[in-house]
Amino acid sequence: MKEYLVFLYRVARLSFYGSARFYAWMGFLTVLVLLGLHAWARQFVEGLQVTGLTNQVSWGAYIANFTFLVGVAAAAVMLVIPAYVYRQEHMHEVVVFGELMAIAVIVMCLCFVMVDLGHPERFHHMIPPFGIFNFPGSILSWDVIVLNGYLLLNLHIAGYLLYCRYRGRKPARPFYIPFVFISIAWAISIHTVTAFLYVGLAGRSYWHHPLVPSRFLASAFVAGPALMILTFQIIRRVTEYFIGDKPLYTLRMIMTVAMIINMFLLGCELFTEFYFPTQHAAAAQYLYFGLHGHRGLVPWIWTAIALDTVGLLLLITPASRRIGWLNLACVTCFMGIWIEKGMGLIVPGFVPTPLGQVVEYLPTWNETLVCVGIWALGALLYSWMLHVAVPIMNGSLRARPADAASLPGDAASVAAA
Amino acid sequence: MNDPGPTPATARSLEEVYRPITRRTFLKGAAASLVGMTGLMAALRPLLELERGEITVDELLQRHYRELTPQELERILRALEEKTAREYGVRPHIRDIRPQPGVEFAYALNLTRCIGCRKCAHACLRENNQSRETPDDIEMSYIRVLELQKGAINLETSNLYYDPERVPQPDKYYMPVQCQQCRQSPCTKVCPVQATWQEADGIVVVDYNWCIGCRYCMAACPYDARRFNYKKPTLPPEAVNPNQSYLSNRIRPKGVVEKCTFCLHRTREGRYPACLEVCPTGARVFGNLLDPDSEISYVLRNKRVYILKEEVGTLPRFYYFFEK
Ligand code: SF4
Numbered sequence: 184m185k186e187y188l189v190f191l192y193r194v195a196r197l198s199f200y201g202s203a204r205f206y207a208w209m210g211f212l213t214v215l216v217l218l219g220l221h222a223w224a225r226q227f228v229e230g231l232q233v234t235g236l237t238n239q240v241s242w243g244a245y246i247a248n249f250t251f252l253v254g255v256a257a258a259a260v261m262l263v264i265p266a267y268v269y270r271q272e273h274m275h276e277v278v279v280f281g282e283l284m285a286i287a288v289i290v291m292c293l294c295f296v297m298v299d300l301g302h303p304e305r306f307h308h309m310i311p312p313f314g315i316f317n318f319p320g321s322i323l324s325w326d327v328i329v330l331n332g333y334l335l336l337n338l339h340i341a342g343y344l345l346y347c348r349y350r351g352r353k354p355a356r357p358f359y360i361p362f363v364f365i366s367i368a369w370a371i372s373i374h375t376v377t378a379f380l381y382v383g384l385a386g387r388s389y390w391h392h393p394l395v396p397s398r399f400l401a402s403a404f405v406a407g408p409a410l411m412i413l414t415f416q417i418i419r420r421v422t423e424y425f426i427g428d429k430p431l432y433t434l435r436m437i438m439t440v441a442m443i444i445n446m447f448l449l450g451c452e453l454f455t456e457f458y459f460p461t462q463h464a465a466a467a468q469y470l471y472f473g474l475h476g477h478r479g480l481v482p483w484i485w486t487a488i489a490l491d492t493v494g495l496l497l498l499i500t501p502a503s504r505r506i507g508w509l510n511l512a513c514v515t516c517f518m519g520i521w522i523e524k525g526m527g528l529i530v531p532g533f534v535p536t537p538l539g540q541v542v543e544y545l546p547t548w549n550e551t552l553v554c555v556g557i558w559a560l561g562a563l564l565y566s567w568m569l570h571v572a573v574p575i576m577n578g579s580l581r582a583r584p585a586d587a588a589s590l591p592g593d594a595a596s597v598a599a600a
Numbered sequence: 601m602n603d604p605g606p607t608p609a610t611a612r613s614l615e616e617v618y619r620p621i622t623r624r625t626f627l628k629g630a631a632a633s634l635v636g637m638t639g640l641m642a643a644l645r646p647l648l649e650l651e652r653g654e655i656t657v658d659e660l661l662q663r664h665y666r667e668l669t670p671q672e673l674e675r676i677l678r679a680l681e682e683k684t685a686r687e688y689g690v691r692p693h694i695r696d697i698r699p700q701p702g703v704e705f706a707y708a709l710n711l712t713r714c715i716g717c718r719k720c721a722h723a724c725l726r727e728n729n730q731s732r733e734t735p736d737d738i739e740m741s742y743i744r745v746l747e748l749q750k751g752a753i754n755l756e757t758s759n760l761y762y763d764p765e766r767v768p769q770p771d772k773y774y775m776p777v778q779c780q781q782c783r784q785s786p787c788t789k790v791c792p793v794q795a796t797w798q799e800a801d802g803i804v805v806v807d808y809n810w811c812i813g814c815r816y817c818m819a820a821c822p823y824d825a826r827r828f829n830y831k832k833p834t835l836p837p838e839a840v841n842p843n844q845s846y847l848s849n850r851i852r853p854k855g856v857v858e859k860c861t862f863c864l865h866r867t868r869e870g871r872y873p874a875c876l877e878v879c880p881t882g883a884r885v886f887g888n889l890l891d892p893d894s895e896i897s898y899v900l901r902n903k904r905v906y907i908l909k910e911e912v913g914t915l916p917r918f919y920y921f922f923e924k
C-alpha cells in the first residue's frame with residue numbers, strides 16, 4: 184500500500200517535470216481546452232441555441248464526433264488481439280499505449296455526450312439510485328454501461344501492467360488475462376451498441392439498416408489503427424522508447440483488410456440506395472447529390488470518398504510499405520472516415536425530416552470550439568499518460584527498494600519549501 | 601512487456617525529478633498555478649450570467665414525477681408558479697391533473713374537410729405557452745400542417761412553408777400532423793431516464809423537470825412531433841395562458857423536450873383540445889375510444905381510415921379519414 188502511494192507521488196511529480204517542448208505542448212493544449220470550456224460555459228448559460236441544431240436536425244457535430252470516437256476507442260482491440268490471442272511479441276511493445284489511447288478516447292466520448300445534453304446538471308438522473316435507468320429499453324442506457332465498463336477495464340489493465348512494470352514484478356496472469364479477454368468482447372460491444380443507437384430507430388430509414396453496425400466496426404478498425412500508426416511514430420521520435428516498424432506493419436495489414444471491407448459495404452449500400460431508389464433513398468440522395476436544391480453535405484461526402492479511395496489505393500499497393508506513404512494513407516483514411524461516419528452518418532438521418540422537409544445544419548463557431556476543446560482534452564490526457572508511461576516502460580522510472588523509506592523525506596522537503 | 605529485464609539507463613536520469621523542491625521551483629510552480637487558475641476562471645466566466653433561480657437545489661434533488669408524494673408535488677407546483685411569476689410577469693395556476701379511469705383518448709382528422717388554414721397550429725401556441733419570436737412564429741407549435749399534391753400521399757414532396765393568397769389551393773390538400781400518441785411509442789422506449797411515458801389514458805407526456813435534454817426521443821419519433829427548447833422560451837406576458845398543468849402546458853425550462861399532450865389539462869376535464877375547438881371546418885374529431893357511443897368510435901367503425909406511416913408499427917391513436 185505504501186509502495187503504491189510512493190508510486191502515485193512519483194507519478195504526480197513526474198507529471199510536472201519535462202522539457203520546454205513538453206511544457207509548450209501541454210500549455211498549448213491547455214489553452215485549447217480552456218477555450219472549449221469557455222464555449223461550453225456559454226452554451227450552458229444560453230442553451231443549445233448557440234449551436235446550429237434545430238428541431239429538425241436535433242443532433243449534430245457533438246454526436247457525430249462521439250460516434251466516430253467510440254470506434255477509435257474500440258480499435259484498441261486491434262493491438263490486444265494480436266498481442267494476447269496470437270501472442271505476437273512485437274505487439275507487446277505497444278499494447279499498453281493502445282489501451283491508454285482507449286482511455287483518453289472514451290473520456291472524450293463521455294464529454295461529447297455531456298456537452299450534447301440540454302441539462303447536464305441532471306446527469307445523475309441516469310444513475311440509480313439517484314435516477315432511473317431505462318434498462319433494457321433504452322439503447323442509450325446500454326451505451327452508458329458499456330462505455331463506462333470499457334473505461335474501467337482499460338484503466339485496470341493498463342494501470343495494473345504499468346504498476347507491475349514499475350515494481351519490476353511479473354504481472355500475475357489471473358489479475359489481467361481474464362480482463363483482457365473480456366475487454367476484447369467489450370470493445371466490439373461498445374461500437375455495436377453505439378450503432379444500435381441509430382439502427383434501432385425504425386422511423387429513420389437512413390439508419391434503420393442492418394449494415395450499419397458492420398460498417399461501424401470496419402471503419403473503426405481503419406481509423407483506430409491509422410491514429411495508432413501515427414502516434415506510435417511520434418512516441419518513438421520524441422520519447423526515449425523504442426518502437427520498431429513491425430507493430431506498424433501489423434497495424435497496416437489490419438487497416439488494409441478493414442478498409443477493403445468498409446469500401447465493399449459502402450458499395451453495397453450505394454447499390455441498394457441508388458439502383459432502384461425508393462422514397463427511403465431521399466437521405467442518401469441528399470447526402471451524395473443534394474435534395475431539392477440543398478447540397479450542404481455533397482462536397483463533404485465526396486471529399487470523404489476521395490480520401491477513402493486514396494487511402495485504400497495506397498494501402499493495397501506496395502507503396503505503403505514505405506513509412507512516408509503509409510503515413511499519408513493513415514491521414515487520408517482517418518480524415519475520410521471522420522467525415523463519412525460523423526457528419527455523413529448523423530446529419531442525413533435527419534434530412535429530410537420524417538415529414539419531408541429539408542433543413543440543413545452547419546455547426547456554429549461556439550459548437551466547433553467545444554469540439555476542439557474536447558479533442559484537445561483527449562490529446563492532453565493521452566500526452567500526460569504517455570509522459571508517465573514511457574519512463575515506466577523503458578525502465579527509467581521504477582521502484583527503488585529505498586522508496587518506502589524515502590517518502591517521509593520527500594514529504595518533509597515539500598513542507599520545508 | 602512481460603519481462604522488464606535490465607534496461608540500460610537510456611533515459612535522462614529521472615532522479616532529477618525528485619530533487620527536493622527549492623524556493624525557485626516552488627515559485628515557478630506557484631506562478632504557473634496562478635496563470636492556470638486565472639485561465640480557468642476566465643473560461644468559466646459565462647457561468648456568472650446564470651439567472652438567479654435557474655438551477656435550484658430543490659430542482660436538483662427533485663425526484664421523478666411518478667415518485668412524488670402529493671405533498672411534494674404541491675410544493676413543487678407552488679414553486680413553479682412563483683418562478684413563472686418572477687420570470688414572465690404573470691402568476692399562473694399550475695395543477696396536476698390525473699387521467700380518468702375508463703378513458704383512452706383518440707383523435708381523428710378529416711382530410712377531405714381540412715383547408716390548411718393553420719388555425720389549429722396557432723390555437724396550439726396560445727393554449728400551450730410555446731416560445732415564439734413573433735406572434736405568428738409557429739415553429740414551436742405542436743401541429744405541423746403539410747401541403748400535399750393531390751393524387752398521392754407523398755410526404756417527401758410536401759410543403760410545410762406554403763403561403764398562398766388563399767387556402768385551399770385547388771390542386772392541393774392539407775394534412776396537419778401532431779403527436780400521434782403511439783401505442784408502441786418509440787420516443788418513450790428510447791428515453792434513457794424515463795422522462796417521457798404513456799399515461800393510463802394513452803397520452804404521452806414529458807416530465808420537464810426530469811428530462812436531461814438528450815433529444816434521443818426526437819430522433820426516434822417518426823412524426824416530427826417533438827420540439828426542443830434550445831433557449832429559454834420567449835413569451836410576452838399578454839401571451840401567457842395562466843391556466844396550466846405540470847405535465848402539459850406550463851412554461852417549459854430551456855433544454856427540455858416538449859410535445860402535444862392532447863391538451864390534457866382540458867380533455868381530462870371533459871373539454872375539447874384547443875385545436876379542435878378552433879377548427880372552422882369541423883375536420884377534427886376527438887373522444888374516448890373505450891366508449892362505443894363516442895364520435896371517435898363511430899368514425900373508426902364507419903369511415904375510410906388512414907394511418908400515417910402504418911409500416912413503422914407505432915400503432916397511433918391518431919387517425920386520418922376521408923369524407924365529404
Ligand atoms: S408521435 Fe412521436 S412523440 Fe408522439 S407518441 Fe409517437 S413517437 Fe412519441
Ligand code: SF4
Pocket residue numbers: 790791792793794795796806810811812813814815816817818856857
Ligand atoms: S430529451 Fe428528455 S424526454 Fe427525450 S429522450 Fe432525452 S431525457 Fe428523455
